[in-house]
Amino acid sequence: MNLLDKFDAVTVEADFRITPEDKAFCEAHQAAYDAAIQSFHELAFFWEDMENTQKELLGSKEDTYLSSRDGPEISQRRINAHLEWLHRAVISNIVYHFNSTYHVSVRDDYVANNLLPQMPDLRIYENKEAREAYHKKLREAKIRYEDVFDQMLLLLDGRSFTEQAFHELAEKCHKAAWNLYQNKANYERKKALISFNGYFCSLHHYSWQDEWTLEDKTQDILRGVAHYETGSFDVYPLGFSELLGYQRSPNNEHEFSTCKKVKGLKMFKNGRVDIRFTSETYAAEFATRYLGLVC
Structure with missing residues (x-):
């Protein structure tokens, strides 16, 4: 048995149930995330329709009336990028809540990598069709707070949040x-x-x-x-x-x-x-x- 294994002997019975306060936080962020996803998908649809109308009226080589020096900086690229970012944003907010509440240090990028489509390696990603397929899949992804919570528990390696907090504290003392x-x-x-x-x-x-x-x-x-x-x-x-x-x-x-x-x-x-x-x-x-x- 190595030194860090001995810390794991000091444990209590693990409780993996989510508290009412944590559930309320997660449900609020889930609802806000769902609403944002729906709204930006609708915005993407209407913006594409607006762009097509402008091109039909002016020709594809002409400037359109959808942007100006003082106007909103909206484009299909920006909308798509925001849709892809929203998934990691909600994951980060939920993980940060549990980390700060229970004094643990689960990495939100590990959770995101386990829940979101993986970008293909560079050689495949350079292919236009493969790149577009990946981003389409990413935009259409759906995050559920229950899955984020489950992934956090997996990354705790079988410990409860309280056990993990003690494990991390004892590990720092040991080092x-x-x-x-x-x-x-x-x-x-x-x-x-x-x-x-x-x-x-x-x-x-x-x-x-x-x-x-x-x-x-x-x-x-x-x-x-x-x-x-x-x-x-x-x-x-x-x-x-x-x-x-x-x-x-x-x-x-x-x-x-x-x-x-x-x-x-x-x-x-x-x-x-x-x-x-x-x-x-x-x-x-x-x-x-x-x-x-x-x-």
Whole structure:
């Protein structure tokens, strides 16, 4: 069993049902998408009829009265391009909703590629008939939010959204705390203290004061600590927010007075960062669940 497999052992029973709130969001976007598709298909039909009328009256080589310097920029090409774009737009909006709501990172282009016609390879695409057939098929495609939801579940590899959010968070913590090339931990635990050895913080010298920042990878670990403390992916205990992001602190030591499991954090000039827990049990559990241990 490799290190990341061990994270998957920390799971709850998966629930793949869509919530009423998510369903309401999806149904609203489905209705708006369906209406836009219908409207632009109608616009394409009327625009083609308008163009044909102009050509019959003026001749194909003459300019028409359908466009002007200040008029709307409408053409059959633009209408068709918008129809093709609408499919990816609704997929992107639905995937973004679930990603932001459940703190996962499913890629909308993967979902789109599984639901939309695939463009033929370049040699075939250069053929005019093949190219036109592909774009016609793309314009006539129909996206259903249920299919988008199902594709997201497939890309979660059997996990629920909650399980996937934890898996991604633990994976970030693991990557931050390990040298993956050497399969070697960059941290060590001594009772209730976990020390991260290496380039985990930076000290900036200024004439008026010294300022400290946590490296990005350390911030990933601290977000894991916040989740361990609160059980939430978007709630941070008092004192965490000032250590996350691009803010700098004049202090290298931070106490987390409102926390039950974690006591504080300390940064050192050599780049080492210590995170102290309130008990050895909590430190060991965090290391096991979020950082990964070697058998």
